[in-house]
Amino acid sequence: MGLCYGGGTKKIIAYTIIILGPAGSGKSTFTKQVKMLHSCNNLELEEYRTVLQKNVISGLAELIKIAEINAYPINSTNLKYARRILDLEANFEYPENGMDKVVNDLWMDNAIQEAWKKANLEMSIQVTNLDFLVKKISDYNNVNYVLTKEDILCSRLRTTGYTTTEITTENNQIWKLIDVGGQKREREKWFSIVPKDTKAYIFFVALDEYNTFSIEDPNITKLQLAVNIFGETVNSAEFGSICPIVFFNKTDKFKEKISSEKGWVEFQKHFPDYKGDATVENAGNRISKEFVKKFDKGNLQVYFTCALDTEMMKTIFELVQKYLLIQSFEASGLF
Ligand SMILES: Nc1nc2c(ncn2[C@@H]2O[C@H](COP(=O)(O)OP(=O)(O)O)[C@@H](O)[C@H]2O)c(=O)[nH]1
Numbered sequence: 001m002g003l004c005y006g007g008g009t010k011k012i013i014a015y016t017i018i019i020l021g022p023a024g025s026g027k028s029t030f031t032k033q034v035k036m037l038h039s040c041n042n043l044e045l046e047e048y049r050t051v052l053q054k055n056v057i058s059g060l061a062e063l064i065k066i067a068e069i070n071a072y073p074i075n076s077t078n079l080k081y082a083r084r085i086l087d088l089e090a091n092f093e094y095p096e097n098g099m100d101k102v103v104n105d106l107w108m109d110n111a112i113q114e115a116w117k118k119a120n121l122e123m124s125i126q127v128t129n130l131d132f133l134v135k136k137i138s139d140y141n142n143v144n145y146v147l148t149k150e151d152i153l154c155s156r157l158r159t160t161g162y163t164t165t166e167i168t169t170e171n172n173q174i175w176k177l178i179d180v181g182g183q184k185r186e187r188e189k190w191f192s193i194v195p196k197d198t199k200a201y202i203f204f205v206a207l208d209e210y211n212t213f214s215i216e217d218p219n220i221t222k223l224q225l226a227v228n229i230f231g232e233t234v235n236s237a238e239f240g241s242i243c244p245i246v247f248f249n250k251t252d253k254f255k256e257k258i259s260s261e262k263g264w265v266e267f268q269k270h271f272p273d274y275k276g277d278a279t280v281e282n283a284g285n286r287i288s289k290e291f292v293k294k295f296d297k298g299n300l301q302v303y304f305t306c307a308l309d310t311e312m313m314k315t316i317f318e319l320v321q322k323y324l325l326i327q328s329f330e331a332s333g334l335f
């Protein structure tokens with residue numbers, strides 16, 4: 001069982017779950033969903049305005065570089081806008097008059113659209129939901145516009161160190177979620193921050209990374225890197241006795257990718273043994289097998305998720321909570 005606080009008949013049990021996974025897989029987005037579902041007041045919406053503006057600038061700058069490398073010609077009337085975006089990326093100061101036009105015109109440029117397509121099919125750009133953010137740039141630049149939950153969920157802010165979120169359920173259980181950073185340097189910290197009362201860890205995997213390569217190790221795909229990190233985690237002294245749960249995330253991006261001809265050819269190239277169809281369920285299960293292989297201590301709990309989908313994440317988190325409660329009761333002989 002977890003820690004017990006209080007006395008009498010009212011027992012409050014603290015369950016700690018640590019959220020692991022490579023950078024950009026959706027850990028913080030899930031944490032934000034949990035915070036929003038439990039109306040945690042430490043999620044300051046307004047703080048995200050600059051984050052969203054910066055996301056638009058850095059996302060477009062990434063596309064400009066992809067266009068340059070691939071010799072997609074940016075329309076001559078938009079070149080000055082491309083230079084402005086690259087300048088802003090290097091030296092951020094925002095907003096300024098006329099930025100909406102710079103962003104919108106550049107986004108509509110054929111070369112940038114080609115770069116966006118390429119980024120989605122063959123790479124994975126840092127700002128996953130740039131298409132959503134770009135269309136809302138005039139809102140983000142308008143101080144009277146109140147940021148929405150969707151804006152916050154689509155934003156991207158790299159996590160360093162870790163953050164702890166504590167929620168109390170209707171039946172007085174306290175659940176603590178620890179969200180960590182996923183970059184290599186951040187992963188080294190995972191092993192020293194796992195508290196003794198940790199019940200489980202949720203390991204996030206971005207399904208759409210089956211054909212994108214990692215800067216950490218350009219010889220393997222980001223998905224393979226996730227498999228390796230998962231293998232190291234389940235076999236480590238620190239996490240070896242803690243229950244792993246895998247969230248195969250970004251099912252929306254995965255669906256989009258395997259539904260395209262090129263994306264599907266790439267999937268078959270990376271999984272030549274796979275003879276099934278291009279559905280999230282079946283192709284996702286093929287990916288899941290790589291993780292199941294790494295875990296030989298029982299049935300691995302896996303879920304297919306889209307961290308942007310609030311209803312889905314609410315249902316899945318409740319299932320995870322039920323599963324962990326049953327595990328706890330079984331372990332304590334109460335069931
Ligand atoms: N389309 C889509 N975007 C997602 C999903 N999960 C996370 N993202 C986006 O991916 C980016 C990285 O997510 P984040 O939670 O910061 O990843 P972390 O590094 O693992 O914490 C953010 O821009 C999120 O909005 C998902 O399921 N679908």
Ligand SMILES: [Mg+2]
Binds near residue numbers: 027028029158159180
């Ligand atoms: Mg994060």
